[in-house]
Amino acid sequence: MKAADRQRAILDLVLTREANVEQLSATLSVSEATIRRDLTVLAKEGRLVRTYGGATVLVGVHEPEASLDERKTTQREQKEAIAQAAALHVADGETVLLDGGTTCAALARHLVTRQDLHVVTNNLLAVSTLVNASGVRLTMIGGDVRASSMSTLGPLAELALSRLTVDCAFLGADGVVAGFGLCEASAQQAWLKECIVARAAEVIVLADTDKLGRARQQHWTPIQRDWRLITSWMADEAMLLPFRALGEVTVEVARRDLA
Structure with a gap:
C-alpha cells in the first residue's frame, strides 16, 4: 500500500475511535515502526495530534473548497463509472432525488432515457440535463443558489423537502467518513443533506476515492440508518475496511469498464 493511501486509512480509523500504534499496525498489516513514521508525518501536517502511548486524535482542519471548474475535471473517469453503477439502482416509475455535485450531475446523464421517472433535485447541472427528457418529470427544489456547486439550499429548499418523499436519494459530499457521515463546507449544506436522508426510503452516497476518509471540512451530516456507498x-481495501466494518453500510465498487 502506498504511504498516502495508508495515511488516509489511518485518519479514517482514528476518526471512528482513539487508536494506538499496536491497533493500527494490526489493522493495516504493517510494522509499528511504519505506523509511527506515518503518525509523525500526519502530525507535522496538522491532520492529527499524538497522545500519550501512541494513541491519536483527529484535529478538525478546514481547507479551501474546490471551485466548480476544478470539480468538473477531477476524477472524471471515476465519477462516470460511479454514475453508471448508480443508474442501475433506478427503475422506471420511481421517484429519486439527486443531490448537488458533479457526480450526481453525471448520474443525471444516464437517466434521460428513463420512462415515467420523477426526479427531484437541487442540482442545477442535473436540471439542464434532464429538462428536455420526455420520460422524466422534473421537480426543482428552490432556495438560495450556491454558485460554487450550482445547487440550491437554505430554508426554502428545506421547506420543499418537508413536503416530499422519494424512493431513493443519491448524495454527494466533500468527504465521507465511516462512523461520522458526510463532511461539508457549510452548515446549510450539511443540514440539507440531513433533511434529504430523512425523506428517502433508500440512501446511496456517491464518492470517488478522493472523498473516502476525507474530513477536511467542519460540518457533518450523520447517517444513522442503513445506506449504500458506491465508490x-x-x-483499495484499506479505504473500504472502515465502511465494511459498519453493519449499516453496503459497499459497492464500480468497475472501471463502466467509465
Missing part, C-alpha cells in the same frame, strides 16, 4: 475500482 470506484481505485479504492
Whole structure:
C-alpha cells in the first residue's frame, strides 16, 4: 500500500475511535515502526495530534473548497463509472432525488432515457440535463443558489423537502467518513443533506476515492440508518475496511469498464 493511501486509512480509523500504534499496525498489516513514521508525518501536517502511548486524535482542519471548474475535471473517469453503477439502482416509475455535485450531475446523464421517472433535485447541472427528457418529470427544489456547486439550499429548499418523499436519494459530499457521515463546507449544506436522508426510503452516497476518509471540512451530516456507498475500482481495501466494518453500510465498487 502506498504511504498516502495508508495515511488516509489511518485518519479514517482514528476518526471512528482513539487508536494506538499496536491497533493500527494490526489493522493495516504493517510494522509499528511504519505506523509511527506515518503518525509523525500526519502530525507535522496538522491532520492529527499524538497522545500519550501512541494513541491519536483527529484535529478538525478546514481547507479551501474546490471551485466548480476544478470539480468538473477531477476524477472524471471515476465519477462516470460511479454514475453508471448508480443508474442501475433506478427503475422506471420511481421517484429519486439527486443531490448537488458533479457526480450526481453525471448520474443525471444516464437517466434521460428513463420512462415515467420523477426526479427531484437541487442540482442545477442535473436540471439542464434532464429538462428536455420526455420520460422524466422534473421537480426543482428552490432556495438560495450556491454558485460554487450550482445547487440550491437554505430554508426554502428545506421547506420543499418537508413536503416530499422519494424512493431513493443519491448524495454527494466533500468527504465521507465511516462512523461520522458526510463532511461539508457549510452548515446549510450539511443540514440539507440531513433533511434529504430523512425523506428517502433508500440512501446511496456517491464518492470517488478522493472523498473516502476525507474530513477536511467542519460540518457533518450523520447517517444513522442503513445506506449504500458506491465508490470506484481505485479504492483499495484499506479505504473500504472502515465502511465494511459498519453493519449499516453496503459497499459497492464500480468497475472501471463502466467509465
